Amino acid sequence: MSGRILISNARVVDPAGGRDGAGAIAIDAGRIAFVASGDKADPRLRDFTAERTLDAQGAVVIPGLVDLVARLGEPGHEHAGLLESELAAAVAGGVTSLVCPPDTDPVLDEPGLVEMLKSRARGLNLARLYPLGALTKGLAGEALAEMAELTEAGCIGFSQADIAVKDTLVLHRAMQYAATFDYAVWLRPNDAWLGNGVAAKGPLATRMGLSGVPVLAETIALATIFELMRDTGVRVHLTRMSSAAGLELVRRAKAERLPVTCDVSIHQLHLIDVDIGYFDSAMRLVPPLRQQRDRDAIRAALADGTIDALVSDHTPVGEDAKHLPFAEAEPGATGLELLLSAALKWGESSGLGLARTLAAVTSGPASVLRASSPSLGEGASGLVDGAVADLCMFAPDEAWTVSGETLVSRSKLTPFSGYELPGRVRCTLVAGAVAYDAIR
Amino acid sequence: MFVRRNPQLNKNDELIHLLSIEGLPQSILTHILDTAGTFLSVNERDVKKVPLLRGKSVFNLFFENSTRTRTTFEIAAKRLSADVINLDIARSSTAKGESLLDTIANLSAMHADMFVVRHGESGAPYLIAQHCAPHVHVVNAGDGRHSHPTQGLLDMYTIRHYKKDFTKLTVAIVGDIVHSRVARSDIHALTTLGAPEIRAVGPKTLVSGDLKEMGVRVCHDMAEGVKGADVIIMLRLQNERMGGAMLPSAGEYFKTFGLDAEKLALAAPDAIVKHPGPINRGVEIDSSVVDGTQSVILPQVTFGIAVRMAVMSIIAGNSA
Numbered sequence: 001m002s003g004r005i006l007i008s009n010a011r012v013v014d015p016a017g018g019r020d021g022a023g024a025i026a027i028d029a030g031r032i033a034f035v036a037s038g039d040k041a042d043p044r045l046r047d048f049t050a051e052r053t054l055d056a057q058g059a060v061v062i063p064g065l066v067d068l069v070a071r072l073g074e075p076g077h078e079h080a081g082l083l084e085s086e087l088a089a090a091v092a093g094g095v096t097s098l099v100c101p102p103d104t105d106p107v108l109d110e111p112g113l114v115e116m117l118k119s120r121a122r123g124l125n126l127a128r129l130y131p132l133g134a135l136t137k138g139l140a141g142e143a144l145a146e147m148a149e150l151t152e153a154g155c156i157g158f159s160q161a162d163i164a165v166k167d168t169l170v171l172h173r174a175m176q177y178a179a180t181f182d183y184a185v186w187l188r189p190n191d192a193w194l195g196n197g198v199a200a201k202g203p204l205a206t207r208m209g210l211s212g213v214p215v216l217a218e219t220i221a222l223a224t225i226f227e228l229m230r231d232t233g234v235r236v237h238l239t240r241m242s243s244a245a246g247l248e249l250v251r252r253a254k255a256e257r258l259p260v261t262c263d264v265s266i267h268q269l270h271l272i273d274v275d276i277g278y279f280d281s282a283m284r285l286v287p288p289l290r291q292q293r294d295r296d297a298i299r300a301a302l303a304d305g306t307i308d309a310l311v312s313d314h315t316p317v318g319e320d321a322k323h324l325p326f327a328e329a330e331p332g333a334t335g336l337e338l339l340l341s342a343a344l345k346w347g348e349s350s351g352l353g354l355a356r357t358l359a360a361v362t363s364g365p366a367s368v369l370r371a372s373s374p375s376l377g378e379g380a381s382g383l384v385d386g387a388v389a390d391l392c393m394f395a396p397d398e399a400w401t402v403s404g405e406t407l408v409s410r411s412k413l414t415p416f417s418g419y420e421l422p423g424r425v426r427c428t429l430v431a432g433a434v435a436y437d438a439i440r
Numbered sequence: 441m442f443v444r445r446n447p448q449l450n451k452n453d454e455l456i457h458l459l460s461i462e463g464l465p466q467s468i469l470t471h472i473l474d475t476a477g478t479f480l481s482v483n484e485r486d487v488k489k490v491p492l493l494r495g496k497s498v499f500n501l502f503f504e505n506s507t508r509t510r511t512t513f514e515i516a517a518k519r520l521s522a523d524v525i526n527l528d529i530a531r532s533s534t535a536k537g538e539s540l541l542d543t544i545a546n547l548s549a550m551h552a553d554m555f556v557v558r559h560g561e562s563g564a565p566y567l568i569a570q571h572c573a574p575h576v577h578v579v580n581a582g583d584g585r586h587s588h589p590t591q592g593l594l595d596m597y598t599i600r601h602y603k604k605d606f607t608k609l610t611v612a613i614v615g616d617i618v619h620s621r622v623a624r625s626d627i628h629a630l631t632t633l634g635a636p637e638i639r640a641v642g643p644k645t646l647v648s649g650d651l652k653e654m655g656v657r658v659c660h661d662m663a664e665g666v667k668g669a670d671v672i673i674m675l676r677l678q679n680e681r682m683g684g685a686m687l688p689s690a691g692e693y694f695k696t697f698g699l700d701a702e703k704l705a706l707a708a709p710d711a712i713v714k715h716p717g718p719i720n721r722g723v724e725i726d727s728s729v730v731d732g733t734q735s736v737i738l739p740q741v742t743f744g745i746a747v748r749m750a751v752m753s754i755i756a757g758n759s760a
Contacts, residue, residue, distance in 0.1 A: 209562040209586030210586075320539060323567070325564040
C-alpha cells in the first residue's frame with residue numbers, strides 16, 4: 001500500500017488552477033495531502049515525515065493525463081493489445097485515466113462484460129479505465145442498449161464508436177432515452193453514406209486514386225446532431241473532429257450554449273494528407289488526415305478552447321494488418337505514449353505556455369469526463385488537497401525517439417515512428433503508488 | 441517508415457521500377473519513347489527477338505483480370521528473350537489467405553528478376569517495391585485508380601508518332617476520369633512533356649473540380665471540351681457507374697458526352713482519336729468514329745509492345 005511520499009524540487013504545474021511554479025507535493029495514503037509552494041518555507045513540510053522522497057529536480061509534475069479515446073485491444077483484438085500491455089503503455093505515457101470506446105468484440109453492451117473489464121483493470125493497478133457503453137445493442141443502430149444497467153456496471157457515457165447510426169429516428173430516441181437519466185452521448189460526427197473512404201476527399205486523394213471522405217460527411221452529421229440536441233437536451237461529446245468547417249459549427253453550437261464538448265486526436269493536430277507520401281499505410285487513419293487549413297483550424301480551436309481535449313486515439317494494430325495496400329490496411333495507430341509529447345510539441349509552436357498547453361491533456365479532458373459522469377468518484381480530480389494522487393512527472397527538456405524499442409505498447413505502429421519528440425516521462429503515480437518508473 | 445525519395449529512382453536518378461509517371465523527369469520519359477522507337481523495327485523482323493533479358497525471369501502478377509495487357513507484357517518480355525511466368529492469382533495461394541507480401545517473398549525466392557503487377561488497390565506496387573529484394577524490379581501494370589504508366593507512355597508514343605510536338609497540342613480526355621488510372625497517367629505524362637492545354641471532360645459526378653490541381657482544365661460540356669482539340673482520348677465507361685448513382689443510363693451518357701461524327705467535327709480537322717480499350721461502341725464512342733480515318737486505336741497495339749520492351753529493358757539495366 002502507498003504510504004507517505006514527498007515529491008520535492010518540482011516545478012508543479014496545475015492547468016486547472018493555473019499554478020506554475022516551484023513546489024513540493026505531499027502524498028499520504030494514496031491522496032494528495034497538500035501542495036507546497038517553493039517560494040516560502042511551508043510549515044506543513046516540517047511536520048510531514050516522508051517514507052519515500054521522489055526528487056523531481058529538472059522535472060515538471062502535473063496531474064496524471066486523462067485520455068478520452070484509447071482502445072485497449074481487449075476483448076477481441078488480443079493479438080494487437082492486451083489490458084496489461086496497453087494500460088502499462090498508458091502509465092508509461094503519464095496517462096492515469098483513460099476512456100475506452102465500446103467497439104470491442106464482443107461489443108460493450110453487456111453489463112457483465114463491463115464489470116469484468118473494470119475489475120481486471122483495477123486488479124492491474126495501472127491506469128484507471130472508464131468504459132463507454134454501446135448506445136445501441138451490438139452498435140447496430142437499431143435497438144437501445146441497457147443504459148441504466150451499463151451505468152451501474154461502470155460506464156461513463158454511451159457511444160457508437162465509429163459506426164454512425166443511420167436511422168435518425170433511432171438516434172433521436174437514443175438521445176431522448178439517455179437524456180432521461182442525464183447520461184452523456186459520445187459521437188464521432190460522420191455521415192454513414194458520405195463518410196466512407198480511405199483518405200480525405202481533395203486534390204491529393206484525386207491525384208492518388210484513393211476514395212475520399214468529403215468534409216460534408218462531418219458537417220452534415222454535426223448539423224443533425226445539433227438539431228437533435230436542441231430537441232432532446234442531451235449532453236454530447238464529439239470525438240475526433242477533423243475539419244475547419246466542422247469546428248466552426250461547434251463554435252456556433254457552444255455560443256448557443258448547447259451542452260457540447262469535443263476532442264481532436266494527436267494525428268489531426270500534427271499531420272496532413274500530404275504526409276501519406278507514397279501510400280504509407282501508417283497514415284491510414286480514421287478520421288482521415290485532412291488539409292493544411294484544417295490542421296491550422298484545429299490548432300487555433302485547441303488554443304481558444306473550442307476543442308476541449310487532445311486525445312491519443314490509441315488503436316493497437318498488428319503489423320500484418322498494415323503491410324497491405326493503403327485501402328486494405330487496417331486504420332489505427334498506437335498513441336498512449338505519444339499524448340504528452342504531442343501536446344508539448346504543439347505547445348512549442350503555439351506559444352501558449354506550459355499550463356495552458358497541458359490543460360488539453362489534463363483539466364480539459366477531466367472536465368469532459370466529469371460532465372459526462374457526475375458521479376465519477378475517484379480519478380481525474382487534479383491537484384487538489386484530498387484528491388487521489390494521480391500524477392505524472394516528466395522532464396520537459398529531454399527528448400525521445402519513437403521506435404519499437406522505446407514503445408511499451410504491444411503495437412509499435414504509429415505515423416510518428418522515427419520522430420524525436422519533446423518530453424520524457426520519469427514516473428507516473430496512480431493513487432499514490434508508483435505505476436511507472438523510467439529508471440526501472 | 442516509408443522513404444520520401446521517389447522509390448522508382450536509384451541514387452543516380454535512374455529508373456529501377458516503373459510505378460507511376462508522376463515524379464519522373466521529362467528526360468526519362470523521352471528516353472523510354474526513343475528506346476521504344478528502336479524496338480519497333482524488331483517487331484517487323486522475321487525473328488522478333490533481342491537478347492537483352494536473356495536468362496531473366498519475368499513474373500506477371502495479375503490480381504485483376506486482363507488478357508490484353510498481360511498478353512502484351514508477355515509478348516514484350518519474350519521478344520527480349522526473358523522467361524515469362526504468368527501467375528493466376530485467383531487460383532493461387534492468395535485465394536487461400538496468403539498475404540500479398542508472403543506471395544512476393546515466395547516468388548522472390550524462386551529467383552524472380554521482375555514483377556509485372558496489376559492490382560485492384562491504388563498503391564499496391566509501391567508496397568511490393570518496398571519489400572522485394574534490391575535486385576528485383578517492379579513494373580506497374582495498373583493499380584486501382586492511381587496509375588497505368590505503360591499505357592500512359594504508349595499513349596504518348598502514339599501522340600508523338602502522329603503529332604510530333606507536344607508543346608503545341610490541345611488534348612481532351614473524356615469520360616470517367618475520377619475512376620481512371622489511364623487518365624491520371626496521361627495527364628502526368630502530358631504535363632511533363634509540355635502539352636499546353638489539357639482538358640478533362642465529363643459530368644461532375646465523373647470529373648471532379650479537384651483535377652485542376654493536376655494541371656488540367658475541367659469542362660462539363662462536351663462541345664466546349666473537344667472544340668479545337670488536336671487529340672481526343674475517350675475513356676471506357678463501366679457499368680458500375682450506373683449502379684453507383686453517378687449516371688442515369690448509357691444512352692443518356694452517349695447523348696451528352698459520347699463522341700460521334702458531329703462532335704468530332706468541332707475538333708481540329710486533323711485531330712486524332714484514341715481509346716485505351718476495350719471499346720464500348722455506342723456508349724462512349726460511335727462506331728463510325730472508331731472505324732473512321734481519324735481513329736488511331738489499332739496501331740496503338742504494336743506501339744504497346746515496343747513501349748513495354750523499352751520499359752523492361754531500361755529498368756533491368758539499372759541497379760538499385
